[in-house]
Amino acid sequence: MPFKKLHSHILEKLESHEITAPTPFQKASIPVIKSGANLFCVAPENAGKSTTLLITTLQKLKCEEVGVAPRAIVLVENREKVIELSDLFLKYTRHSSLRVYMCDDKLHIDVLKSEIFEGADILISTPVTMNKLLLLEGVNTTQLKILSIDDAAFLSKTTSYTALMAVTQSLHKCQYVVYSETNHPILKRLESQFMQYSRTVAI
Template identity: 35%
Template sequence: MSFKKLIQPLKEALETKGFNSPLPFQKSILPKIKGGASLFCIAPLGSGKTTSIVLSVIQKLKGEAFEDAPRALIFVKDKQAALNLELEFNGYLRGTDLRVYCAYDQKNIDDQRNEIYDGVDIVIATPKRLNKLYYLNGINLNKIQMFIVEDAEFLFQNNNLGEIARTPESIGKCQYLVFSTKFDTRFERWQDSFMYNAQVITSK
């Protein structure tokens, strides 16, 4: 998929940043993501994985806010990773009205519940905080269309794998995307459950 097939705000943002064409790995995964496939995207640092997340989410949501419940959920390692990804999104949101929200452990959970209730489109969350919000009825997952894990190596620390694996039980039909530098055999558990038929795309 060329950048020409993206919505206008994304094309303008890419032009501003001087990105004229996708990187090789992006050429492999962006069309499949746009087509709705669930994927394990395996590539080294510098392959364009984070930019692919941002472009794919904004494109899927058509750059338009809609109602109050989030439609994209992105899991990250910690507060800093959440803030970094939010910053990446902010670089592509001009010309859209999408609302991005970070949910992490260091912030008052009641404040987070209230802020999410006001309406968000994209939630970037740490696993433990997302689960706490869900069990406190602080977030509605019924409208989630994209479930994404960025830099998934962190899943195998501090029971993060178990925390995240429970979330799909609360989600209906959804696209699942996992981005990592390597395919861990423990991902096979997900292939046997909610990521059944997911493709593994590896950088060449």
């Protein structure tokens, strides 16, 4: 069964990458994410989590740039993951007006600030770098619609977890989607912080 009710740009890109039907995980999770609920997505490797994160982010932003303030943030473990996920997003945002910005922690924070200030729709970052940007008022979060966390097990590291808590406390209301390969104990901690009333899709 093909993907349903997605923006035509997303469907076109999925087809060009020969992805014609959703995985069982995508079938269960995408409608819930589209509904706007906070969600824990638990599924093994190769279940289609990264593609789900990508599809739902693009869908939420209607595949077009708006204003200059970011409307989606994706948090990942480290610089390698930032680059990997940015590359994936760029494959799907080519030929759209969406602006994806990779927060490379090897760049000076003032460089990141000035480049984000010029306009970005999607920011991909580590929690630590995002927290630094927010502390320096380097990101306007008033338009933020969705914050996703990829492979959340890394939040068991104190520095990442502490930075994430600081980030979520700085944000206005937005949707949170947390992806994990297992029902890691860290998910329970998140539930008591900013994921109250969340739903879970587990495959």
